[in-house]
Amino acid sequence: MEDSKSNFFKDVHEVARLIPAGRVTSYGAIAAYLGVKRSARMVGWAMNQAHGDESIPAHRVVNRIGVLSGKHNFLGGPEVMQQRLEAEGVRVQKDQVQDFDQVFWDPMVELGVD
DNA sequence: GTTCTGACTGGGT
């Protein structure tokens, strides 16, 4: 009755932290897991609020085609996102995650759809 | 207060 909205952002941050190193997920996947599949944009906005919080691996969140859509939003520069991904073993080329299907981490599956 | 944009996505043209 009060923080139903803030709860959404909090859930996004929580799921983001659950992303294992060397894996990536999409905004839509997180949104769908939270039951707000249409609000994928809000997931991105939630990450924007997460700026400065190193507990939230925002660099592991990309769009549905594996493109580092939010790299420009990172502190320090857009290359930081790719650098971090490569440091975890994720191959990135031209702002796109290589073998996206392999490194894709779906909360619906990994955490359980139930 | 209205309008536009945006770290998205799916569907239509």
Next chain:
DNA sequence: AACCCAGCCAGAA
């Protein structure tokens, strides 16, 4: 295959 449009919601001008 490329481009356009509608839906979602929050913040900035």
